[in-house]
Amino acid sequence: MKAQRITIAVVQAAPILFDKESALDRIASLSKEAAGQGAGLIVFPEAFLPGYPRGLRFGARVGSRTDDGRKDWARYWTGAIDVPGAETRLLGELAKELGVYLAIGVVERDQExxxxxxxxxxxxxxxxxxxxxxxxxxxxxxxxxxxxGQGDGSTLTVIDTPFGRIGGLICWENYMPLARAAMYAKGVDIYLAPTADARDTWQATIRHIACEGRCFVVSCNQFATKASYPADYAAHADLRDDRDILCRGGSAVVGPLGEYVAEPLYDREGILFAELDLSQVAESRFDFDAVGHYSRPDVFQLVVNERKQEIVRAAGPNGLDERRSPL
Structure with a gap:
């Protein structure tokens, strides 16, 4: 029988952009703080490792790119991680030490x-x-x-845990109705929505998803300032006219009937804690289940292609495709 309750922690912070070690250090210290207060699931923002490059142009205009912009992107590429790889092993050691689930936004290098x-x-x-x-x-x-680059349907992931199914979409993917429907069909109970959107309208989005999916929605945003950028980048022209606070946050947790479990946190770094009672998910689906009794498969059907898309397939000694998978 599944556990009915779980305490979650939602981290609203930012590392030093481009700095993989800064991000890993922050993940470790903030996870230890959250676990020390009883969290069993700890969620970090979109692209936290090695940071969301808010405000940067990477020297790009329609029809042209600059040498400096290419160098900026190469610096960002260097800070990205392989999945799986050395960094995910470190994160695994941290999760095992603390006995927690971690959900972390990362910038991933293609390794295939x-x-x-x-x-x-x-x-x-x-x-x-x-x-x-x-x-x-x-x-x-x-x-x-x-x-x-663009992901594909092979990573529409939902994780089964002792306290319910965890899955989610990133930022404006959550405006994609068919992507949401695919997640609901996987029975998601705790729906993660890491984001970089700090506008008031984002709150309407996550509350709608909670009502529509009859699930808990965990929205996790960064709190980022110009001080979150490396010293040799802080005066870059891309950021010259921006306010000191580049992203004000707005992390929040919403219950399956659309009410806040933890209200939005703005204008500061912090960790939101919430105890989720998973029995509320079943209760909420009594009168509405988007992919169950409130669906009309005789009228509407969604086909989801979950095959991994590959541009190159290597032929084996028997002439068969030998497909490689990163996981």
Missing amino acids: FSRGTLYNSLVYIGPDGALLGKHRKLVPTGSERLIW
């Missing part, structure tokens, strides 16, 4: 083909130290497309 593509990913680590899965953002938003 050219290694020239980065992905905005969400990784899940179990309390036994195992890498349980990952999700790659399906559509990077706006200028994010300059630095991150």
